[in-house]
Amino acid sequence: MVKGVWQLFREDASRWIIQGTLTPAAQVTFLRAIVLLYRYRALRATLWFRIGGWFQRQRVPLIPGIIQRRITTVYGLEIEVGIPIGGGFYIAHPVGTVIASRGIGENCSIISSVTIGMRNEWAFPKIGYNVFIGAGARVLGGITVGDNAVVGANAVVIEDVPAGATVVGIPAKVVRRTGDTISLPGIKVPDYCGEETKSA
Numbered sequence: 001m002v003k004g005v006w007q008l009f010r011e012d013a014s015r016w017i018i019q020g021t022l023t024p025a026a027q028v029t030f031l032r033a034i035v036l037l038y039r040y041r042a043l044r045a046t047l048w049f050r051i052g053g054w055f056q057r058q059r060v061p062l063i064p065g066i067i068q069r070r071i072t073t074v075y076g077l078e079i080e081v082g083i084p085i086g087g088g089f090y091i092a093h094p095v096g097t098v099i100a101s102r103g104i105g106e107n108c109s110i111i112s113s114v115t116i117g118m119r120n121e122w123a124f125p126k127i128g129y130n131v132f133i134g135a136g137a138r139v140l141g142g143i144t145v146g147d148n149a150v151v152g153a154n155a156v157v158i159e160d161v162p163a164g165a166t167v168v169g170i171p172a173k174v175v176r177r178t179g180d181t182i183s184l185p186g187i188k189v190p191d192y193c194g195e196e197t198k199s200a
Contacts, residue, residue: 003087005054009033011087011106012046020090020109045075045094052081086129105129105147115139119158128163148178 003011010028016036017023028036037044052067068081076095083099086106091097093112100117104127110116112135118124123142127133131145134153139145146163155172164178 005050008087009047009050012050012089013037013043015088015090015107015109016040016043020092022088022107025087041075042091042094045071045077046089046091048075049077049079049081049085053083053085056082100124102126102142105131109133111135111153125157 007025010025010033013028013033013036014023014025015021016039017027017032037047048067048071052064052071055067056064064081068079071081072078077091077097077099079097079099080101083101083103085101085104086108088107089104090107090109092110096113097110098115098117099110102124107130108127109132111133114133114135114137116125116127116133116139119141121142125139125141126144127139128145128147128149130148131151132149133139133151134155136154137151137157138155139151139157141158143157143160145151145157145161146165148164149161150166151157151161151172152166152168152175154170155168156170157167157172159171161167161172162174162177165174166176167173168175
């Protein structure tokens with residue numbers, strides 16, 4: 001079942017009730033949506049993206065391009081309005097962020113100055129569900145970032161990221177997977193108790 005613009009936007013707006021957290025979309029009434037839009041510039045950019053995507057799917061000429069230019073000019077976010085992005089899309093700081101992807105799953109969080117796009121050929125990343133992409137990260141090429149993955153700040157990701165993995169560095173390497181901790185030489189990795197361990 002394809003979700004409508006309002007349902008997708010309610011899921012997006014729910015991430016802003018308590019910033020970045022998952023809140024039931026049912027809590028986003030029309031009045032609350034207006035208040036959230038007034039408060040958060042990034043959410044306004046997301047709403048324009050949703051509207052542009054609707055016009056794109058309806059194959060309405062010109063309007064998607066006009067909306068895409070507005071998003072770039074007003075909000076500093078370069079994003080293709082035709083990208084299929086699931087609900088709960090959270091982009092904290094849109095200025096300087098570039099998003100060109102084959103698709104992004106639900107509840108994806110993008111912090112700031114992130115680039116998602118092509119590398120050496122005309123191929124773009126696919127991002128899974130519940131993915132977190134830290135500030136300044138680059139996710140490049142025809143790769144896949146698995147569900148529940150974490151991309152660390154300033155990481156450059158050019159290979160597939162397994163589901164549940166945390167990747168950091170240039171080029172990005174897996175330092176942790178769901179249920180265990182993998183340390184690379186000389187890199188401090190926080191464990192699940194919040195303590196740092198340094199590999200030998």
